[in-house]
Each structure stands twice: as structure tokens, then as C-alpha cells.
Amino acid sequence: MKSILNDLSELVERNVITNNTADIIKQYYQQKQEHQPNRLLTxxxxxxSALVGLGIILILxxxxxxxxxxxxxxFAFLPLVIGQAIAGYSILKSKNQSWKESSGTFIFFAFGACMAIVSQIYNIPGDLGNYLLTWTLLGLPLIYVLNSNTIAVLSIVFATYYACVVGYSFGDGSNPPWWYLVLLxxxxxxxxxxxxxxxxxxxxxxxxxxYAISLAIVLATFIDNNWPLVFMMYAMLFGIFYNLGKTKPYEALQLRRNSFSIIGSLGIVVLLMILTFNVVWKEIFREQILVLSQEWYISMLLFIIALLLLFNSIRHKKNNKFNLFQFxxxxxxxxxxxxxxLEGLGVVLSNILIVALGLFALKIGADSMRFSVLNFGLLIISTVIICRFFDTNMSFVLRGILFVLVGIGFFIANYLMLKRQKCLTNQS
Amino acid sequence: MKSVHIFVIFIVIAGLQLFVPVKMILGKEDILNTGKLYKFRTRPIDPNDPFRGKYIALNYDLDEFKTTDSTWKRGEKVLVYFLNDSNGYAKVHAISREEQYSDLDYITAKVNWYNKRNEMLHFDLDFDRYYMDEYKAKTAEEFYIKNNQRNDSINTTYALVAVKDGEAVLKDVLINEESIKEFVDNMIKE
Incomplete structure (x- = not known):
């Protein structure tokens, strides 16, 4: 804000704005600052609070x-009651957000510590999953009462932790973590x-x-004993992500803020990359894929959601440009x-689709002048070529030449785009 | 929404947060005070919990029962009825899916696996953690392993468990009739 105020005096001196306008701008920023809590303090x-809370858990x-x-x-109840008293006071006295965020974070950890020490005292059998579930379930409502960003973040992180503990406990009969969905x-x-x-x-x-990372981590915990369908489940999830990222509110965001687009496109590419290997299809062939199983239902549900998002996106966009990633x-x-x-067909089709996606990413990158997307396309194509080295009997000379060509391709594509960019800036 | 309304909702949440641990305490206290005490032969080992610290994991001798019923599935709930043997240690009398004997105490356990060859049903008792001071837990385990291998001098390690209505609370672990906590304390002093 200081720099704006400095600029204002300069602008008034040079007669760019009047004194009156400068005063209005000053007033606006002062009011804005009064309403905004001190971010650093928060x-x-x-x-x-998080450190003290975690420290208490460790000490106990x-x-x-x-x-x-x-x-x-x-000692188990003391930190919790103190945290609750401070949070209650902040609500009653309408204290600023720093108070609410800090006390909320402290309660979240103090509640975990309280349950942990009661478990210790009574040697309550150790089910880490149940413990994390109760902890998160009773910490989560504080998001709304204290309007707390930190508890929202903690709740998603702990829900993911719970889902991993319950769903990935190999050898001990893992169960699908249905409560994860409720928490999310x-x-x-x-x-x-x-x-x-x-x-x-x-x-x-x-x-x-x-959300994007958590769902991508947890989805595989819903596999029962029909593992080949995991590919289908993930492909549908990434389909949802990408199409969600292409809806109006998300598309308006900067790319780095649109996690759904990034993870959606990256995910489908990685998935297809795995399926370009013949050995993976051979394993899939060995298993009998059961229709109407848990995995099948989840795949269908995700498929329908992705399809609805796709239709929505097509319907609402005029001059809609075809985007292969959406399909x-x-x-x-x-x-x-x-x-x-049909054995062998899957490998061929996967290879074709992934190369097509690579070329399409190249086109999007070139059209929108985005180096990141352009290089993503190049990376997809070169990775497919490199991967094929492992399951084909090509001569070393040919492999070497292909490597060189891919490298040159990178240089040329980036150089051409840079030149085009410069040309466009000069024109404008 | 007004601050007062938010405050009322907050009080309900805070009350629930206090209620859950209090209910845990009351339930366990009731079993400890009014439940019947049994001795379960056991062996201690020393693992870790990220939030609750060091504990002694207990491997119970009482973990199987001969039955011809091969329909038991892993993770299924099994009621384990038991009596005291001539030495005063708990031994399995019967197992069932539903409550059967009103005059016998039982514990709800989880089926581990069924061995068709010798017709043995293996199950896990859930009171298998005894929390200890982080420095003592390891010492207790090391001492137990060393002495047991050398001359089997420790042959009376058992868990004292209070049982009521199918639920159990682990009260103490005793080595040669002495609480494991005092036992390790004395050992460290020596």
C-alpha cells in the first residue's frame, strides 16, 4: 500500500490525477486495510498453534x-478446554480472523491429543483409522463456525490420511474408506x-x-478384487478433472491455479503411457473383468459425471473449438x-491416442503461445518414442537417430514459437 | 448469521468434542470397576504409534480354537467364551456367532483365518496394546527376549484384563506377579 501512496503524490505532482481523486483512492485503501485482518499475524x-498442538501430542x-x-x-482435557474457551471468546466478541484461525487450529490438534491420551490411559486398542476418522469428523464442523481456511485444509489432509490408512492396509484386509467421501x-x-x-x-x-491430489491418491483404495478396472476408474476421474477445468469459472483462472486441468491432462497421459506397454495388457487379459462389481459401478458413475461435464461444456461454449483432451x-x-x-489391439490404439494427444498439446501450445503446453506435447511424444525402445527390437543406430531427431524437434519448436512471439510483440 | 447463533452452534460442537473422550473414559471405567478380572498368558513386543507413542504389543497364547465349522471368514466377529484353567489363566471354552451362554464371560474378537488342515480357527483379541513410557517400552521387550531365550526364566507373563458384556479393558501386564512398569523401573535401578 505504501508504494501506491508514493505513486499517488507523484501522479498529483505531474497532473495525471486531481487531488480529489488521490484522496478518494487513499480513503479506499485505508478502509480496505481496516477490514482486512493482518495476514502476517494470521x-x-x-x-x-499448529506447532504447540503438535508439540503437546508429542509430549503426551x-x-x-x-x-x-x-x-x-x-492434562488430556486442559489444552482442548483452553482452545475452546479462546475460540468461544473470539466468536462472542467478533474478534478478527487471526484469532479464529489460530484458536481453531489449536482446538483441532488439542482434540487429537485428548483422544490419544485417553487411549493411552485405558490401553484402548489401536485402530489408527477409526482414531483419525473421529478426530477429523469432530474437527471439521469448526470450518463453518470459525470460517477457518486452515481447518478446511487440515480436514482434507486428515481425511486423505484416514483413507490411506484404511484403504491401503495391505495384508490386513483393507476396506474401502467410505467415510472419506462424507468428510470430503x-x-x-x-x-x-x-x-x-x-x-x-x-x-x-x-x-x-x-481436492485434485487427494482424490487421485484415494481412488485406488476403492478397488476390491477386480484390479484391471483401476485404469478405467482413473481415466474417468481424470476425464472429470479435465472437463471440470474447462468449465467457465475454472477456465478463467490462470493455468497454475487450475489444478483440475493440469492433473486431468497429466493423469490421462500417464495412464495411457502405462497402457502402451504390451505386458500390461497381457496381465489384464489374464484377469476376468467382472461387470456389476464395485469397481464397475464406480467407473460407470465417474463416466456419467464426466460425460455430463463434457455436454455442459459443449453446450455453453459458442465457437467451440474441438479439444481432444476433453474427449x-x-x-x-x-x-x-x-x-x-482382442489382444494387441489395445496396445496399438493406446499408442495412437497418446501420440494424438501429444500432437494436440503441441497445437494448443502453439495457438495460445504457451511454452509450457507446447513442451508438454513434445514431452508426451518423446516419452512414447523412448518407451517403445524397451519393447521393440530396433537397431542402436536407429534408436540413436530417433533420439537426435526428438532433441532437434524440441529446439526447433521452441525456437519457432519464440520467433513468432517476438514478431507479434513487434507488430503490436 | 448472528454471533450468538454461531456461538450456540460452536458450544454444541465443543460439547461433542468433550463428550467423545468422556464417554470413552466412562465406558472403560465401568468395565474396570464392575467387570471380572482374568489372566491372559502373553508375550510382549515393542512397536510405535505416530500419535499415541510407544506401546507394548501383546501376543496372546489364547488365539485359536478347534472347530469343524469352516465357514468363518477373515475379519468376521466371533464371540469367544472362556473359563479359568487349573492354573488360574483364561482358556477358551467355546466360540459362537451369537450370544449363547448367559453364565460365562465372553470377549468379542475378530477372525484371523481358518486352518482347514487342523481345523483351528485363529482369532485376534483387540486389547493388544499396553502403553508405556517411551524409554521403558524398549527395555521391557529387550529384557523379555534376552531372558526367554536364555533359560526361559520368565514363564509367567500375563495380562490382567477386566471383562464385562463382551468388552474388555487391559488393566495391567505382569511379569512374575509384578507390574511390568515397576518391573522395568527396578531393572533400570539395578
Whole structure:
């Protein structure tokens, strides 16, 4: 704000704006600052609370054998009650956001610590999954009461942790973490509110990335015993991501804030890359894919959501340009069904689709003058070529020449685009 | 929404946060105070929990029962009825899916696996953690392993468990009739 005020005096001196306008601008910024909580204070408050809370958990995890049961119980409840008292005071006295964020973060960890120490005192059997679930379930409502960004972030992180503990416990009979979905849905109203208020704000961006990463991590925990369908499930999820990223509110964001577009396109490419190997299809052929299984239902549900998003996107955009990435999930589903019936066909079709996606990314990058997308396309194509070295019997000379050609391709494409960019800036 | 309304909702959430641990405490206290005490032969080992610290994991001798019923599935709930043997240690009397004997105590356990060859049903008892001071837990385990291998001098390690209505609370772990906590304390002092 200081720099703006300095600029104002310069602008008045040079007669760019009048004194009156300068005063109005000054007033506007002063009012804005009064309404905005001190960001630095909030950040340090939250960090401090998180560290103290985690510190308490660690101190209690020492298991103080010499303390009596009553004293241990008191220590279990003390931090929680103090945190609750501060949060209650902040709500009643309408304190600023720094108070609410800090006390909320502290309660979140103090509640975890309280349950941990009660478990210790009574040697309650160790089900980490259940413990994390109760913790997150009772911490989550604080998001809405305290309007807290930090608790929203913590809830998604802990929900993911819970899902991994329950769903990926190999050998111990892992179960699908259905409660994860409840926890995630519980955070969505807050996300929608924040997104509507400021779509390109920091908290919206953080939550965009967290949702995308969390869902991508957790989806595989819903596999029962029909593993080949995991490809289908993920392809449909990435289809949803990409098409969601192409809806109006998300497309208006900067690319780095649009996690759904990035993870959606990256995900489908990685998935197809795996399926370009013959050995993967051979493994899939060995298994019998069961229709009407849990994985099948999930794939269908995700497919329908992706399809609805695609229709929505086509309907709402005038002069709609064809984008192959938006249809990739649809083509993937087709390849998976066809490839499952005829051996060898799946590999060929996967290779064709991934090269087409690479070329399409090149085109998008060149059209929109984005070096990142252009190089993403080049990377896809060169990775496919490199991967084919492993399962084809090409001579070393030929492989060497291909490598050189791919390298030259990178140089030329980037050089041409740079030249075009310079030309366009000169023209304007 | 007014601050007062938000405050009321907050009080409900805060109350729930306090209620959950209090209910845990009350339930366990009731079993400890009014449940019947049994001795379960066991072996201790020393693992870690990211939030709750060091504990002694207990491997119970009482973990199988001969049955011809081969329909048991992994993870299924099994009611384990038991009696005291002539030495005063708990031993399995019967297992069932539903409540059967009103005069016997039982524990709800989880089926691990069914061995068709010797017709043994293996199950896991869920009171298998005994939390200890982080420095003592490792010492207790090391001492147990060393002595047990050398001359089997420790042959009376058992868990004291309070049981009521199918639920169990681990009260203490004893080595040669001495609480494991005091046992390790004395050992460190020596």
C-alpha cells in the first residue's frame, strides 16, 4: 500500500490525477486495510498453534508412567478446554480472523491429543483409522463456525490420511474408506463459498490442488478384487478433472491455479503411457473383468459425471473449438472395452491416442503461445518414442537417430514459437 | 448469521468434542470397576504409534480354537467364551456367532483365518496394546527376549484384563506377579 501512496503524490505532482481523486483512492485503501485482518499475524498465529498442538501430542506420546490417572486425564482435557474457551471468546466478541484461525487450529490438534491420551490411559486398542476418522469428523464442523481456511485444509489432509490408512492396509484386509467421501463432501460448501467470493484467491487455489491430489491418491483404495478396472476408474476421474477445468469459472483462472486441468491432462497421459506397454495388457487379459462389481459401478458413475461435464461444456461454449483432451476419457473407455476383447489391439490404439494427444498439446501450445503446453506435447511424444525402445527390437543406430531427431524437434519448436512471439510483440 | 447463533452452534460442537473422550473414559471405567478380572498368558513386543507413542504389543497364547465349522471368514466377529484353567489363566471354552451362554464371560474378537488342515480357527483379541513410557517400552521387550531365550526364566507373563458384556479393558501386564512398569523401573535401578 505504501508504494501506491508514493505513486499517488507523484501522479498529483505531474497532473495525471486531481487531488480529489488521490484522496478518494487513499480513503479506499485505508478502509480496505481496516477490514482486512493482518495476514502476517494470521499466518504466524496458525503456525504457532499448529506447532504447540503438535508439540503437546508429542509430549503426551512419551507416556508419563509416573503421573496418576486423574492427572493424566486433566492434562488430556486442559489444552482442548483452553482452545475452546479462546475460540468461544473470539466468536462472542467478533474478534478478527487471526484469532479464529489460530484458536481453531489449536482446538483441532488439542482434540487429537485428548483422544490419544485417553487411549493411552485405558490401553484402548489401536485402530489408527477409526482414531483419525473421529478426530477429523469432530474437527471439521469448526470450518463453518470459525470460517477457518486452515481447518478446511487440515480436514482434507486428515481425511486423505484416514483413507490411506484404511484403504491401503495391505495384508490386513483393507476396506474401502467410505467415510472419506462424507468428510470430503463436508468441506465442499465452504470451498464453494470461498470460490464464489474469490475464485483466484489463494485459499481457492490451495483447495483446488488439495481436492485434485487427494482424490487421485484415494481412488485406488476403492478397488476390491477386480484390479484391471483401476485404469478405467482413473481415466474417468481424470476425464472429470479435465472437463471440470474447462468449465467457465475454472477456465478463467490462470493455468497454475487450475489444478483440475493440469492433473486431468497429466493423469490421462500417464495412464495411457502405462497402457502402451504390451505386458500390461497381457496381465489384464489374464484377469476376468467382472461387470456389476464395485469397481464397475464406480467407473460407470465417474463416466456419467464426466460425460455430463463434457455436454455442459459443449453446450455453453459458442465457437467451440474441438479439444481432444476433453474427449480422451471417452476414447479411453472405447479402447479399454475393445482392447479387452482382442489382444494387441489395445496396445496399438493406446499408442495412437497418446501420440494424438501429444500432437494436440503441441497445437494448443502453439495457438495460445504457451511454452509450457507446447513442451508438454513434445514431452508426451518423446516419452512414447523412448518407451517403445524397451519393447521393440530396433537397431542402436536407429534408436540413436530417433533420439537426435526428438532433441532437434524440441529446439526447433521452441525456437519457432519464440520467433513468432517476438514478431507479434513487434507488430503490436 | 448472528454471533450468538454461531456461538450456540460452536458450544454444541465443543460439547461433542468433550463428550467423545468422556464417554470413552466412562465406558472403560465401568468395565474396570464392575467387570471380572482374568489372566491372559502373553508375550510382549515393542512397536510405535505416530500419535499415541510407544506401546507394548501383546501376543496372546489364547488365539485359536478347534472347530469343524469352516465357514468363518477373515475379519468376521466371533464371540469367544472362556473359563479359568487349573492354573488360574483364561482358556477358551467355546466360540459362537451369537450370544449363547448367559453364565460365562465372553470377549468379542475378530477372525484371523481358518486352518482347514487342523481345523483351528485363529482369532485376534483387540486389547493388544499396553502403553508405556517411551524409554521403558524398549527395555521391557529387550529384557523379555534376552531372558526367554536364555533359560526361559520368565514363564509367567500375563495380562490382567477386566471383562464385562463382551468388552474388555487391559488393566495391567505382569511379569512374575509384578507390574511390568515397576518391573522395568527396578531393572533400570539395578
Amino acid at each position: 499466518v504466524f498465529g496458525v503456525l504457532g 506420546a512419551h507416556n508419563w508412567d509416573n503421573f496418576s490417572k486423574g492427572l493424566k486425564t486433566m 463432501i463436508g468441506t465442499i460448501p465452504y470451498y464453494v463459498k470461498q470460490f464464489k467470493a474469490d475464485a483466484s484467491g489463494n485459499i481457492s487455489t490451495v483447495l483446488n490442488w488439495l 480422451a476419457f471417452l476414447i479411453f473407455a472405447f479402447i479399454f472395452v475393445i482392447g479387452g476383447t
